[in-house]
Amino acid sequence: MEQQRNWLQATVERIEDNTLQIKWENNIEEVRIYWSTSPDHIEENGELLATVNGGLSYTIENPSENERPYFRLVGSNGQAVTVAERRLPLQGAFNFRDMGGYETTDGRKVKWGKLYRSEELAGLTEWDIDYLQKSGLKLICDYRTDFEVKHKPNPEITGARQVCLPVMQDLAKDLNINEFFQVGDLSMLGKPGEYLVKMNQDFVSGNEAFVSFLNLAQNPENLPLVNHCTAGKDRTGFGSALLLLLLGVPEKTVMEDYLLSNGFREKLNEKMMAFLGAKLQNDESREILGAMFEARAEYLQAAIGEIQK
Secondary structure (H helix, E strand, C coil): CECCCCECCEEEEEEECCEEEEEECCCCCEEEEEEECCCCCHHHHCEEEEEEECCCEEEEECCCCCCCCEEEEEECCCCEEEECECECCCCCCCCCEECCCCECCCCCECCCCCEEEECCCCCCCHHHHHHHHHCCCCEEEECCCHHHHHHCCCCCCCCCEEEECCCCHHHHHHCCHHHHHHHCCCHHHCCCCHHHHHHHHHHHCCCHHHHHHHHHHCCHHHCCEEEECCCCCCHHHHHHHHHHHHCCCCHHHHHHHHHHHHHHCHHHHHHHHHHHHCCCCCHHHHHHHHHHHCCCHHHHHHHHHHHHC
């Protein structure tokens, strides 16, 4: 955790392939922008990128094409903050993102570059793998079932230990959703969203995988780490939410992070909906399918409600 300081509110967004825009909310007379490929001690060890007078944004060419850049903004009023892109610019994983930068209830911030969440990694390109190796990734926590891992194994990432923490192993044996597609009817899964509400409730009890993940995340020697499943929104969404809540991130912020999957997976979801939706016989089944592709607040809230019982 980054210690409490008078925070400057800022974000970094990729507006083109190699162009980044840094924005800050506070109207400050002068903002100095430093950068480094390490998220630690940027102001002391990094390079001064620019000094901005009277503006609220700064657009730059990516200063580090093959390694992840982190930025330190220091205002003339004493406010400062470390920022980075939320989503990593990987070519084969669109929902691989950093859980850093979130402010906790006691005024600290979760460190950037330590805790990641993602979808499946089977599609990573050689460039992606090199990018993650340079990030120092040490641990990959995989929530997928044995069946999922067998059909789409993770690539080898030098320096990163892979740990299988299967969630829903028994459910995967008992419930074959492919059979529903064969008959073109998903109504056995209940009303739209009902299946994932129940699944999130079930995450709370009987899943040692999440306990193991939290124990692994407590060990600094395992950081940076990534936890992932197939889509990076349900099993990963719950595991990531648990970790952020335990770090003291407010529930509202945790929910906002959970829902980011919808934007990052939008184009892929549209393609999958068009392909799989064509196999279904009725609108009700298509609504059920659409709900399964989404990260909805009611899903995570069902899990949180179960925890609070």
